[in-house]
Amino acid sequence: MNDISPIKYKFKIAKTKLLAYFFPQKYIFQEALDCFKERLPKNVEVVWERDADGFIVGNINADGDKFMTQGKNAKDFIKMVNDAIYAVYDIPPEYISKLGGETKYYPKPSQLALLKDKSIKEASFGLTKQLQVA
């Protein structure tokens, strides 16, 4: 079994990201990047609810694949939704920033306002892939 210590994992990905930043030709391959771009889902639907302690828990449906995530607030929740998508579609951490980072899938402003409004206890939104600026 792999080591699943969160602290060790954070150190490991920080090291890989740093090396990928300084030596991109060794860690980032254009062919792999194109392949990962294609692999990501086109349509993502999120049904979320807010807990009494302010946490947002969401059910994600990405092109038919269903999974869940949680976030402390609206901003954190969107980051976690994106992170869960990268994890489910097996994208290595060093490629995440090249693919659009933690805001690749972003809700529309009206849906974001509902997510930020603490009086709204549940709602849903669709996420669209943000076009990457070269």
Add this chain to the structure above:
Amino acid sequence: MGEFPNDLKRKKFLHGIKKLATIGRFEIKTGGNHQLEIKHPNWKRPFPIPFKHNIVKKNIMDGLLKIVAQTGEITSEEFKKLMF
């Protein structure tokens, strides 16, 4: 109401999930920036659990319990015992 009455502390969750990896054909991996992926050969995609926060919400544990029990390799009672 779901199967899990309360949110689970991250430490307790990690302890339980390590035991799950020794049962049947489950595999635990890290992925993304803050996720643990639970994999099973019968599933098309892994099930991600965030470990960024100190707690794992009970709704997520309910979702995990449901799909884990569907594999037939562990019952929901056994899974709850692992986690508590």
